[in-house]
Amino acid sequence: MSANIPGYDGKRLVILGGGFAGLTLARKLAKSEFQIVLVNKHNYHQFQPLLYQVATAGLEPSAIAFPLRKVFQDNQNVHFRKAEIQSVDFDSKVVHTSVGTIHYDYLVNAMGAGTNFFGNKEIQKRSWGLKSIPESLALRNHILMNLERASSIDDEKKRQELLTIVIVGGGPTGVEVAGALAEMRKWIIPRDYHEIDHKKVKIAVVEASGKLLGHMSEKSHKAAEDFLKSLEVEVYNGIAVDSYNGDEVTLSNGEKLPCNTLVWAAGVKGMPVKGIPAELIDKRDRIAVDEFNCIKGQEHEFAIGDIATMQTEKYPHGHPQVAQVAIQQSSLLAKNLLRLEKNVPLKPFRYSDKGTMATVGRNKAVVDLPFYSFRGFWAWLVWMFVHLMAIVGVKNRLLIFINWVWNYVFYDQSLRLIISPAKHPKHKEVPPANQMETSSN
Known part of the structure; x- marks a missing residue:
């Protein structure tokens, strides 16, 4: 064909x-x-x-x-x-x-x-990835549904499981997810979910290597950890995840964390x-x-x-x-x-490292340039500008800019919609959200 x-x-x-x-x-x-x-x-x-x-x-x-x-x-x-x-x-x-x-x-x-789940099939089956829009939407639905469930039950043990999010991997994705969730916990949950004590929402980052943002400078490692701790995110450095059964995470130090949401950002x-x-x-x-x-x-x-x-x-x-x-x-x-x-000799590739950056939240970011590193508000502005300019389409840039400005001024965004795939009459069931297509192409 x-x-x-x-x-x-x-x-x-x-x-x-x-x-x-x-x-x-x-x-x-x-x-x-x-x-x-x-x-x-x-x-x-x-x-x-x-x-x-x-x-x-x-x-x-x-x-x-x-x-x-x-x-x-x-x-x-x-x-x-x-x-x-x-x-x-x-x-x-x-x-x-x-x-x-x-x-x-x-x-x-x-x-x-x-x-990369490094061959761990059980974790692959039960955790959430962040490599595609379908995965991101599925994770958004899951987090918001857990908040809805937590507001409707009186079983404290089950509620804590629903309110605990463990992020595996301390690279840019892991750090940025943790920071965004911590800000949601601080500004959104107290307003939207009156039945939930937002202080009981637990966010943890587990990094096996011992360094957050491992590809960045020592100054940025330390700054990222300080930023996360200032947002009351628990950081487990030099510790790996051994197993996850869907309700509990077992760490390499033997500690067990009741948890209904494991986000895999480890590789x-x-x-x-x-x-x-x-x-x-x-x-x-x-x-x-x-x-x-x-x-x-x-x-x-x-x-x-x-x-x-x-x-x-x-x-x-x-x-x-x-x-x-x-x-x-x-x-x-x-x-x-x-x-x-044209039968002209080819030129070899030589990578020009223009620097790396990551954000942890409002006014909190780190930037490593080839000869200079900085952190804080100005790093955060640089991060936003670089990412905004890299977006395809003027309309998309404008939408993102408006969302960011609105969120910065009002500490809120009105995008907390739970949108689940509808069941078509021709199909008896829809695949689970965490099994939706995950290609990054």
Whole structure:
């Protein structure tokens, strides 16, 4: 079965994934001589750094999502297919998808990363991830429903389980989720849920490595921990989660935490498709590429962003899985593909680290620039500006800005809606919310 891509006399470039890497590459080449086919599981690009704000009722999903077809509505040589990517065949130069096969001249894998549960099936089954809009909405529904249940029961033990949220992983996602929930506890719950003592809402962050924001400076580690503790978030540093049965978390120090909500933000892994030689995939499921982002052993197949691992002297285990790496790799690859067509030597990728940042809440953020680190209010403003400018679409930026200003002035947002999927008459049941699609593509 064919995916019904129009015929074309020139070269066809197929891009797998519409995240930062795939979208940037397609936009850079949208006016080139290539015919571009963009394949993605969702029909929108999602701004992953703000998924946690959807999960904590700070933003609506539409504010951080942008339809991919709208991006390219003026580019007749760009074709989009909403499809699951099933496998690739390098020899035949074919991609097999859920809507049919697509032939290519050049293939770029930009499928991003998914949640890494490190082989713990029980935790994977019972915890909540934050890698997609469906996951974020499901977590929002779950948190709000737990507050509704807690306000309606008089069993103190069960109520405490419903009011306890444990976040596993002290990276940017974990820290930002914890900060947002702590502010909800302080400003929202006392107003909305009069039957609940907001001080009994327990928020805990568990970080096995012993350092929050482990990829940042020592100054930022300490600042993030101080910020969380000032918000009365419990921090378990140097402690791992051993198990979770849905009602209780068991930590590596033997402590048990009654808990109905476990948010897993402890790691990511690549999402390679079938057909890529096993020897090219590392233990984190990333695809080995050379300095030009070409999949090793191939000539016309590339990988960029979180899915790719390029070993260098400075980054022996591959570059960090952050948006800036994906954007820089895709920008260079766009130029290199044009060079390939002209038989001009390619330029190797060299990552320019522009800095890292994370926010913990109102006026609380940390920023590490190459030669300077700072924290607090100004760091928070920088974080907001950088993220706002990175959003696709002027309307989306305006919506987010209005939401942020309203929340800052009035300490409130009116987005606390519990929206569950309806049951269609043709289907007997809907999959549980925490089993909804989770691809980050």
